[in-house]
Amino acid sequence: MRPLVRWAGSKKKLLPKLSEYWLPTYERYIEAFAGSASLFFHLEPSCALLNDSNNELIEAYNVLKQDPHGLHEKLISIENSEETYYEWRSADTARMSQFDAAVRFFYLNRFCFNGIYRTNRSGQFNVPYGGQKSGAVPTLDEWMQASERLKSAELSSEDFESFVLRNARQGDFVYLDPPYAVSNRRIFRQYSAQTFGVEDVQRLSDVLYEIDQRGAKFVVSYAKSPETKEIALGWKVRQTVAQRNVAGFSEHRRQAVEVFITNI
Ligand SMILES: C[S@@+](CC[C@H](N)C(=O)[O-])C[C@H]1O[C@@H](n2cnc3c(N)ncnc32)[C@H](O)[C@@H]1O
Incomplete structure (x- = not known):
């Protein structure tokens, strides 16, 4: 099913490629930067943890869980x-x-x-x-339908690092889709006051190492940039071309190279 919310940076167009990494045998689906959670709604996992630092979004999902009719x-x-x-x-x-x-x-x-x-x-x-x-x-x-789907998910609103470190364990599938923080280009990343910047790339790299150590699997999606080289060090990398439509103005919507970084 498709997500209910419209979300800048949604991964709708990458779903066929992202889905290739998912196996129903994973114990839990974990998403650290959920946004509209397009991959979660597409895969329909039976057990999930969804997190986003945007508290208004997560509170709205909580109400949706309880009262879709209202x-x-x-x-x-x-x-x-x-x-x-x-x-x-x-x-x-x-x-x-x-x-x-x-x-x-x-x-x-x-x-x-x-x-x-x-x-x-x-x-x-x-x-x-x-x-x-x-x-x-x-x-x-x-x-x-969205409400039913969300009932299989535990929701939280905190920074990705503490969320992943508190939860990830052997058998999990962890999807990380941070806002693209790249130093050499202006890409839309003003989701909220508390967001993800180039200074957070090292924390993301450390989190990936920890996920792997615990015996869980991860996929990160990111815009091809100097930062991806840093994040990808030691992991498998796959590139794909996608239409990026997060800039807000149509002249800034252009084909961009997306990178998947994974230990699968
Ligand atoms: C690219 S969007 C995710 C899009 C999502 N994959 C989808 O399909 O809609 C990135 C999300 O990360 C959230 N975010 C930004 N900084 C964060 C942080 N430090 N920890 C957790 N979430 C964060 C933003 O609120 C935003 O919803």
């Missing part, structure tokens, strides 16, 4: 217009119930510009309205 009903009752969008965008989530905060998250995600998640320095979502062409709210059936 979310769908509320979302189709809200008008898709510029005025309503900015009203919801300016609302203070600290004063909202968990349910209303999830409605706000899914509404803004659906109708924002290009499915981008970006906040200002004080953590307030600041992506502009995307116009009428962002697509409709998914059907009730899609909300119900």
Whole structure:
């Protein structure tokens, strides 16, 4: 099935190639930088752990697990217009119930510009309205299916390093799809105030070593860059060409070389 949220950096286009690394015999599917979790929804593993440092996203998934019907009903009752969008965008989530905060998250995600998640320095979502062409709210059936799928997953919101070190064990499959932090190019990576930069590449390399030591398998997807050489040292590498569409402006959407780094 396809993910419910629109997400800059989603790996939709790489799913056929990424799926080749997965075997149903793995005990657990673990995703450290989940975003829209396109690979998880595609593979439909029976036991999963999903993590993302974006707390609003994970809280929204938690509500989706519990109340897909309520979310769908509320979302189709809200008008898709510029005025309503900015009203919801300016609302203070600290004063909202968990349910209303999830409605706000899914509404803004659906109708924002290009499915981008970006906040200002004080953590307030600041992506502009995307116009009428962002697509409709998914059907009730899609909300119900996504909710069922998420019931097989334990969700958490923390930094990838502590998440992986706390969880990975022999028999696991760990997928890591960090924002592309590359020093020589501007690639969209402003997911939130707390994100992944070139200074985190060494931590990622250390985490891969630890996963391997524990007898688990991993796949990292990354943009071909000087950083990939550092991450790939000692592991198997495969390259593929994909259309990258994370920049937000169509003139920045271009073919890019993606690299898979793995111990499989
Ligand atoms: C490229 S996106 C993942 C896309 C995902 N594979 C998909 O198909 O939608 C990277 C994700 O990493 C999350 N992230 C950024 N820094 C992180 C960190 N230090 N620890 C965990 N997650 C992080 C972002 O919030 C974003 O959702």
